[in-house]
Amino acid sequence: MTSPAPAHPSLPLRGRVFRAVSLAPQAPVAEWLVLLDEALKRTATLFDDKAVILDVAGLQPTATELESLITELTVRRLRILGIEGATAALPEGLPPRLVGGRPQGEPIDAPAGPEEKPGMSSLTIEGSVRSGQSIVHPEGDVTVMGSVSSGAEILAGGSIHVYGALRGRAIAGAARNPRARIYCRKFEPELLGIDRLVRTAEDMGNHLRGQAVQIWSDGGAIKIAALG
Secondary structure: OOOOOOOOOOOOOOOOOEEEEEEEEOHHHHHHHHHHHHHHHHOOOOOOOOEEEEEEEOOOOOOOHHHHOOOOOOOOEEEEEEEOOOOOOOOOOOOEEEOOOOOOOOOOOOOOOOOOOOOOOOEOOOEOOOEEEEEEEEOEEEEOOOOEEOOOOEEEEOOOOEEEOOOOOOEOOOOOOOOOOOOEEEEEEOOOOOOOOOEHHHHOOOOOOOOOEEOOOOOOOOEEEEOO
């Protein structure tokens, strides 16, 4: 009688999903890096504790250009988890190539909402933005139907509308748009930004706390006023 073959231990492989920020550089890269530096000056912690996916589909850099870009981002303390959209062979030592990412414009870990169509410049979050979440939408306005929790952040190229409480960080006009505004139903932010101007909770005072307000830029300063 033949003895059964000895069983071999299996190698378990399971998929995992992690939260990451997708960053899509644009040409000319030198000017794009200037915009990135300005965003980091406004909010130095913008990419802190966040993994970054580098989407180079619209840039199509050579291997040398890609290495140079990774170096520039590393100097700025951005942690690149992977590279998406690259057609050139990736040099040894760079982050891995990634495929199958979410469509551009889809918020990270945000509740599902209406599908965003090409050409639309607004993004609607059907719910709240939780602590630790980061919504980056440089193309236009962002509307949050719920609240923005403490420790959460929104960066929009246009205006920001929050129909609940604003307790985290909100930066509007990130695409060099000084006419952008921020609106919220309950004013309790940690940090506000319009274009290149920033105000923290410490220099906002408490006279409008808890009220519905609008925030805008006027004469090189951030203005805050109650909504009718």
